[in-house]
Structure formats: structure tokens, C-alpha cells
């Protein structure tokens with residue numbers, strides 16, 4: 001039978017295959033990130049965050065949250081922890097706590113907790129919780145008449161009750177219907193007792209289209225196990241990369257094909273973005289079995305899927321951004337193999353280091369801003385004067401002056 005795909009969503013499931021694919025990984029991914037588990041304990045969000053292992057309990061405060069990770073800080077041990085969809089990185093440490101100078105991969109793990117009832121949809125609109133962590137959360141109803149604000153007044157196993165004091169309405173959201181009571185002189189309809197108003201249903205926090213990943217290893221059957229791991233990686237990271245490049249927008253439903261090719265293939269991997277198709281050399285992964293970062297690079301091209309035009313679609317930004325997502329978002333614990341004899345025009349790692357520097361020094365949103373222009377075919381180099389405060393060549397000179405290692409500039 002199909003894996004659970006969330007009762008609220010089962011109506012929308014077109015087929016069992018899509019349903020089960022989206023159910024297993026994507027649901028964990030779209031959770032609201034309030035609890036994170038690993039093999040020897042868990043970290044859960046209360047007012048702050050609590051880490052519980054078999055032996056110890058530690059308190060953290062949340063210091064950052066973005067599409068890629070949630071960052072926590074433990075002042076007692078001077079630890080900065082970053083929780084990813086598939087791993088934990090740790091930096092710092094003082095006193096008896098082990099010290100890590102750089103972000104270091106400590107655990108595998110992932111987000112937990114999906115049944116949080118963060119949204120409710122009906123035929124005319126939707127409700128979404130505003131601050132799920134607050135003691136009495138605010139709810140916002142959006143419908144054809146506009147927006148209405150409620151405070152949550154009660155929660156039982158059957159329903160969540162919301163109050164709108166301005167209109168004197170009390171609303172109860174059930175698994176299948178909306179009931180309403182009250183109403184003052186400001187509204188046309190008044191209900192003496194709880195009355196059925198709409199059919200509707202709960203939704204998860206999910207706001208993105210369904211993702212399916214198919215692998216084809218028929219040309220290289222020996223890659224089957226690796227291909228399965230790459231598929232899971234895509235299921236976890238596709239929504240993250242989408243959020244990274246297009247923050248706040250809804251990812252389209254997408255079917256990604258990953259094809260593994262035998263010795264006849266030239267090169268290590270390439271992507272046909274308009275078809276969401278990634279082709280990978282079996283030979284390459286046999287020789288580089290740890291190179292999952294390459295999959296993230298290709299997956300970024302699938303998300304980019306820019307209009308085809310050499311002029312508005314410069315090689316260096318497209319490849320620099322794909323390597324940026326790979327080296328700075330996906331595997332920040334590893335060194336970036338930037339070749340300092342090259343220029344940003346060569347794309348890839350050196351361009352990703354340049355973009356990272358621009359992001360740190362000039363514009364924290366440079367990646368999404370460039371992506372937005374590329375996506376509509378309106379990129380030009382002149383954008384950097386706007387986005388980063390100086391012409392591109394001038395930024396490059398500044399970047400080299402401040403970032404190029406003094407010792408490896410000549411030989412490596």
C-alpha cells in the first residue's frame with residue numbers, strides 16, 4: 001500500500017507512485033522544524049531549544065533561521081550548532097566542552113514533527129497560523145473578502161477554536177468542516193449556536209508542489225545503490241535549494257529524472273534543466289563515491305532552469321551559483337577548491353567564492369537577487385553596481401586583495 005501522504009493531502013494525490021514518493025522524504029522536509037532527532041538524542045523547540053541526550057540536557061537560543069539551516073547557540077559551552085535537513089554542524093566550545101575551530105559535521109539527523117495543524121483550507125480561502133510557537137497564536141483567514149484575524153481560544157482533539165472579537169465570531173475548524181457562532185451588528189450574518197458554514201480540511205505547513213525523483217540505472221546497474229542515495233538527497237535538497245533561490249515562492253510540481261551512464265559517457269555529469277534531467281557518469285562515481293556535492297550542483301541547475309539565451313544567461317554566474325549552493329550551503333564543512341589562477345569568468349568554485357564574498361561584504365541577498373533577474377532573462381553585469389555598490393571588475397579587484405591566500409597565489 002501507499003505510504004502515508006497526510007490525510008489532508010490524499011484527495012489531491014493523483015497516483016500512488018507520486019503519493020508514496022512525496023510522503024516519505026518530502027513530509028519530513030516540510031515539517032515546521034520544531035523538533036530534530038539524531039541517533040543519541042533530540043533537540044526540541046520550546047521557548048528556546050532543548051537538546052536531550054541519554055546523559056545530558058542543554059539549552060540553546062535560536063540565532064538564525066533560513067531555508068538551509070536553523071542556527072542555535074549554547075552560551076554555557078560556547079557552541080554554535082547548525083541543524084540541516086540531513087546533518088548537524090558544530091563550531092566553538094570552551095571549558096570541558098570539546099573545541100571545534102571550524103564548522104564540523106557531527107551527526108546525521110533530520111527534522112521531525114509533521115502533524116502540527118498549521119493551516120486549514122476550504123473552497124474560498126485558507127487559514128494559516130502566524131506564530132506557531134506563541135502561547136496564544138494568531139490565525140489569519142484569507143478569502144475573497146480580504147483578511148480576518150483571529151486568536152486561538154481553544155484546542156481539542158476534534159477542533160481548533162478561534163475568536164474574532166471585532167466581529168464577535170467564534171469559529172471551530174474540524175477535520176471536515178467549519179462551524180461558526182456569534183456575530184455583532186458589524187456583520188450581515190449572526191449565528192445563535194454553532195452552525196455548519198463550509199466544508200474544508202487541515203493541511204500541513206507544506207506550500208510547495210509535489211516532487212518525484214526517478215532514477216534509471218539500466219545502462220550502469222552497478223550504480224543502483226549510489227543512485228538511491230542520490231535520489232534521497234534530491235528529495236531532501238530540492239525544496240531547500242528552491243527556497244534558497246526563490247524565497248517565499250511556491251515550488252512547482254516537478255519530476256526529476258536521474259540517468260546513470262556507462263563508459264560511453266564523456267564528462268562527469270550534465271543537466272538538461274528544461275527537462276529536469278540529470279545525467280551522471282557511472283565511471284565518475286565509481287572513482288569518486290563521496291561526490292554527492294556534484295549532485296547538488298546539478299540539482300541547482302534543475303532549479304535554475306533559466307530561459308535559454310547566452311546574453312542574459314552568463315556561464316560564470318550560472319556555474320558560480322551552482323557551486324555556491326554546493327560548497328557554501330550543502331557542504332560548508334569542507335574546503336572550497338577555488339583555483340586562484342582563474343577569474344570569476346571561469347565560473348565554478350572561484351566564482352562561488354566571489355559570490356560568497358559579495359554576499360558577506362555587500363549584499364546578504366545577492367544570490368536570490370541575481371537568480372530573480374536570470375529567471376526572467378534580464379541579467380546584465382551592470383546589476384552589480386546596484387546590488388553590491390560597485391562595478392563588477394572593481395569588486396573582483398577588491399575580492400582578490402582581501403581574500404586571495406598570500407602563499408598560494410603563485411604555485412599550487
Ligand SMILES: [Zn+2]
Pocket residue numbers: 297298301319322
Ligand atoms: Zn554546472
